[in-house]
Amino acid sequence: MKALDELTFDNRFARLGDAFSTHVLPEPLDAPRLVVASEAAMALLDLDPAVAQTPVFAELFGGHKLWAEAEPRAMVYSGHQFGGYTPQLGDGRGLLLGEVYNEAGEHWDLHLKGAGMTPYSRMGDGRAVLRSSIREFLASEALHALGIPSSRALCVIGSDTPVWREKQERGAMVLRMAHSHIRFGHFEYFYYTKKPEQQALLAEHVLNLHYPECREQPEPYLAMFREIVERNAELIAKWQAYGFCHGVMNTDNMSILGITFDFGPFAFLDDFDAHFICNHSDHEGRYSFSNQVPIGQWNLSALAQALTPFISVDALKEALGLYLPLYQANYLDLMRRRLGLTTAEDDDQHLVERLLKLMQNSGVDYTLFFRRLGDESAALAVTRLRDDFVDLAGFDAWAEQYKARVARDGDYGEEQRRARMHAVNPLYILRNYLAQNAIAAAESGDYSEVRRLHEVLSKPFEEQAGMEQYAQRPPDWGKHLEISCSS
Numbered sequence: 001m002k003a004l005d006e007l008t009f010d011n012r013f014a015r016l017g018d019a020f021s022t023h024v025l026p027e028p029l030d031a032p033r034l035v036v037a038s039e040a041a042m043a044l045l046d047l048d049p050a051v052a053q054t055p056v057f058a059e060l061f062g063g064h065k066l067w068a069e070a071e072p073r074a075m076v077y078s079g080h081q082f083g084g085y086t087p088q089l090g091d092g093r094g095l096l097l098g099e100v101y102n103e104a105g106e107h108w109d110l111h112l113k114g115a116g117m118t119p120y121s122r123m124g125d126g127r128a129v130l131r132s133s134i135r136e137f138l139a140s141e142a143l144h145a146l147g148i149p150s151s152r153a154l155c156v157i158g159s160d161t162p163v164w165r166e167k168q169e170r171g172a173m174v175l176r177m178a179h180s181h182i183r184f185g186h187f188e189y190f191y192y193t194k195k196p197e198q199q200a201l202l203a204e205h206v207l208n209l210h211y212p213e214c215r216e217q218p219e220p221y222l223a224m225f226r227e228i229v230e231r232n233a234e235l236i237a238k239w240q241a242y243g244f245c246h247g248v249m250n251t252d253n254m255s256i257l258g259i260t261f262d263f264g265p266f267a268f269l270d271d272f273d274a275h276f277i278c279n280h281s282d283h284e285g286r287y288s289f290s291n292q293v294p295i296g297q298w299n300l301s302a303l304a305q306a307l308t309p310f311i312s313v314d315a316l317k318e319a320l321g322l323y324l325p326l327y328q329a330n331y332l333d334l335m336r337r338r339l340g341l342t343t344a345e346d347d348d349q350h351l352v353e354r355l356l357k358l359m360q361n362s363g364v365d366y367t368l369f370f371r372r373l374g375d376e377s378a379a380l381a382v383t384r385l386r387d388d389f390v391d392l393a394g395f396d397a398w399a400e401q402y403k404a405r406v407a408r409d410g411d412y413g414e415e416q417r418r419a420r421m422h423a424v425n426p427l428y429i430l431r432n433y434l435a436q437n438a439i440a441a442a443e444s445g446d447y448s449e450v451r452r453l454h455e456v457l458s459k460p461f462e463e464q465a466g467m468e469q470y471a472q473r474p475p476d477w478g479k480h481l482e483i484s485c486s487s
Contacts, residue, residue, distance in 0.1 A: 031159055
């Protein structure tokens with residue numbers, strides 16, 4: 001394991017030059033202190049977990065110190081925000097400190113969010129507050145634990161720095177990690193500003209570093225775009241299957257690697273609601289839960305437009321046509337597994353759709369339903385779950401179809417069924433009210449609940465002794481929390 005001063009940097013994005021980013025130093029936080037750290041994320045850098053407890057750890061990730069090899073850069077990009085194009089965005093409060101490679105040869109961006117003003121801050125102060133930093137940290141690590149591709153979070157550093165939002169809050173920084181922070185909006189920026197040389201350099205950078213296998217194809221750029229389509233179809237299928245709402249699916253928040261990142265007003269479903277809007281600022285419901293599927297395709301279309309200098313329009317359209325079938329196949333496969341099915345039948349999609357409609361009309365807890373469905377045999381499980389539904393006749397009809405479907409799937413034994421279903425159906429998810437409880441404690445100086453919640457969410461499928469309170473339906477107030485883009 002390594003100490004902090006033993007990290008090895010290779011700042012590949014910084015070497016693209018000033019057309020792609022601007023050198024900016026972090027603005028230090030007052031009295032930086034560790035709120036929470038992820039040992040799993042630290043392991044990706046081969047870091048000894050003990051270094052998180054040292055003063056230099058908080059100083060490095062609170063903006064006070066830098067490695068000599070670090071090259072902090074604020075990236076420039078543009079993007080479609082709520083459907084409208086914004087010509088220039090960029091890292092308004094974040095800095096790519098540098099790229100570190102580990103002993104396995106993997107490169108990881110170290111991206112410090114809340115690091116102060118940059119040329120792209122527009123009217124902002126470049127800061128992040130403690131509540132949003134905690135939410136991003138918890139979400140990054142929780143999604144990863146669920147098997148959903150995501151950026152990672154190394155730590156949150158709190159401070160005494162005052163930051164004004166709707167009220168005065170405390171500033172914080174979150175160190176997030178990914179193999180790349182390049183977004184759809186990077187390609188849009190150089191396309192719409194008519195900078196073909198820089199756009200070609202960016203395309204080569206992404207192709208060579210992140211999709212090298214596509215070099216072997218007759219049309220490498222087309223192969224790369226197809227891979228991006230496939231990754232996003234799979235990503236959004238996982239969001240939908242596990243009830244995750246991103247909240248701000250602007251093209252500048254879409255990763256070129258097909259991972260979840262740029263967490264803002266996200267939420268996991270409590271009661272199933274296909275029309276759920278997690279972003280209080282999304283007045284039209286553009287990024288509602290059910291709209292994530294078509295918006296994913298819309299965003300890929302925006303990326304396709306920016307790639308027209310490299311790929312023919314007909315080829316791009318053909319590749320885009322793969323998105324919906326790939327999404328549907330991935331989603332149905334995930335939902336079959338969540339229902340405990342190991343084989344495929346033509347009517348499975350209707351079985352899922354009928355269940356979700358019943359859940360919608362009865363306000364059934366999305367996560368706990370699937371978990372309890374695997375607690376015992378199908379016959380006993382549906383009998384116990386029946387009382388959660390208002391339309392008893394409708395549920396009874398579905399239950400009969402489900403039991404018959406399970407019987408056709410094969411007799412694997414109750415213990416094997418439970419193990420198989422519990423391996424894909426989490427007991428613990430990051431519910432908004434759990435995050436809010438942890439945030440409230442942290443804002444009063446108590447970080448123990450953030451750390452405990454992080455630990456619970458790192459093993460979402462395993463029943464953990466003494467943690468029953470994290471596997472309950474939320475109180476009524478917890479279902480009506482308003483989460484906005486303010487951070």
